[in-house]
Amino acid sequence: MPSKLLSPWMLRRLAIRNRICVSPMCQYSATDGMAAPWHLVHLGGMAAGGAGLVMAEATAVVPEGRISPGDLGLWSDAHGAALRPIAAFIADQGAVPAIQLAHAGRKAATARPWEGGAPLAPGQGGWPVKAPSTKPFAPGYPVPHAMTHEDMAAVVTAFAEAAQRALQAGFQVVELHMAHGYLLDSFLSPLANDRSDAYGGTLEGRARLPLEVARAVRLVWPEQWPLFARLSVVDWYPGGFTLDEAVTVAGWLQEAGVDLIDCSSGGMVPDAEIPFAPGYQTPFAAAIRERAGVPTGAVGMITEPVQAEHILVSGQADCVFIGRAMLRDPHWALRAAVVLGDRPPFAQPYHRAY
Ligand SMILES: Cc1cc2nc3c(=O)[nH]c(=O)nc-3n(C[C@H](O)[C@H](O)[C@H](O)COP(=O)(O)O)c2cc1C
Numbered sequence: 001m002p003s004k005l006l007s008p009w010m011l012r013r014l015a016i017r018n019r020i021c022v023s024p025m026c027q028y029s030a031t032d033g034m035a036a037p038w039h040l041v042h043l044g045g046m047a048a049g050g051a052g053l054v055m056a057e058a059t060a061v062v063p064e065g066r067i068s069p070g071d072l073g074l075w076s077d078a079h080g081a082a083l084r085p086i087a088a089f090i091a092d093q094g095a096v097p098a099i100q101l102a103h104a105g106r107k108a109a110t111a112r113p114w115e116g117g118a119p120l121a122p123g124q125g126g127w128p129v130k131a132p133s134t135k136p137f138a139p140g141y142p143v144p145h146a147m148t149h150e151d152m153a154a155v156v157t158a159f160a161e162a163a164q165r166a167l168q169a170g171f172q173v174v175e176l177h178m179a180h181g182y183l184l185d186s187f188l189s190p191l192a193n194d195r196s197d198a199y200g201g202t203l204e205g206r207a208r209l210p211l212e213v214a215r216a217v218r219l220v221w222p223e224q225w226p227l228f229a230r231l232s233v234v235d236w237y238p239g240g241f242t243l244d245e246a247v248t249v250a251g252w253l254q255e256a257g258v259d260l261i262d263c264s265s266g267g268m269v270p271d272a273e274i275p276f277a278p279g280y281q282t283p284f285a286a287a288i289r290e291r292a293g294v295p296t297g298a299v300g301m302i303t304e305p306v307q308a309e310h311i312l313v314s315g316q317a318d319c320v321f322i323g324r325a326m327l328r329d330p331h332w333a334l335r336a337a338v339v340l341g342d343r344p345p346f347a348q349p350y351h352r353a354y
Helices: 037-048 077-092 149-169 183-188 208-220 243-255 282-292 305-313 324-328 332-339 348-353
Strands: 009-011 014-016 020-022 053-060 096-102 173-178 227-232 260-264 296-299 319-322
Touching: 020 332, 037 053, 037 077, 053 077, 053 173, 077 096, 077 149, 096 149, 149 173, 149 208, 173 183, 173 208, 183 208, 183 227, 208 227, 208 243, 227 243, 243 282, 260 282, 282 296, 305 319, 305 332, 324 332
Parallel strands: 020 053, 020 319, 053 096, 096 173, 173 227, 227 260, 260 296, 296 319
Antiparallel strands: 009 014
């Protein structure tokens, strides 16, 4: 019996073999931003495991946009060359190679999670951080440099150049990271952005830089390939970014050429109270899809094939992004197909396991 989860779909002129997408997940395993064998095994395993789209982690468009010194980067052609075999392997498995482009803003320059994750001062392996305003992320985090118009123009250019390198490396989908309190999200949120110029204040002002980035990337990204944006639909904090605002921004992003909103939440402030539970962010994907009329991806504690199938069949999202469940089982898509009584997308060499 064919399932919706395993059904092929199209975005622009890109055919995707099923609706199971690997959520971008930092591996903190790069040196100077360069992809390593770990990234090939990590991403390649999930492509061989049957996912429809495999998204490489938050990849910094400039060195100072890395969350940690171990983040992937795409600020030079050499970085693109290191990613090329990975994109090729994912595509060879029949999955869509995708990459998330990012700038960490005021949450940049921290230690890897397994080294404590604390902010790293310049001199301890860190670097000065930039943000819309001088508000630090949390006590103990550095005071950011409030970005000038020149700084912002440079960020727009860096995203567009990284997208061009992603294309040359063989990726077919780019996702713009506008979530989790990182740079573009921090422009959207009144909790981080108290600018009084054209890049702050009203929603239009706060969305200006994210929209400039989206338009600049769309200009260099081929018309036939989709562009995604991940939003933190709410900050889960009083005075923060709201669902109503996200609906408006999603519409503006679509006008700017974004084809799908990947609906996440949180990350703007450390003490947000987030009601973690299975599928807790799915209502955001449903609301954006319904109210903004934009295709969406649901993400967050989607672990069971039946749960994922229900999200799609009930029209709450166009695809699901699977994160930690993919780390536990890179062949999650094969198992999902078996559970749903569908045909598992086995790689040829694995067929005898069916
Ligand atoms: C190890 C790890 C790294 C992550 N890195 C990123 C990232 O690079 N970009 C991003 O947007 N989200 C990142 N996330 C969030 C995931 O993409 C996902 O949204 C989140 O884990 C919730 O989905 P899940 O419950 O299926 O794991 C990361 C999560 C984990 C566990």
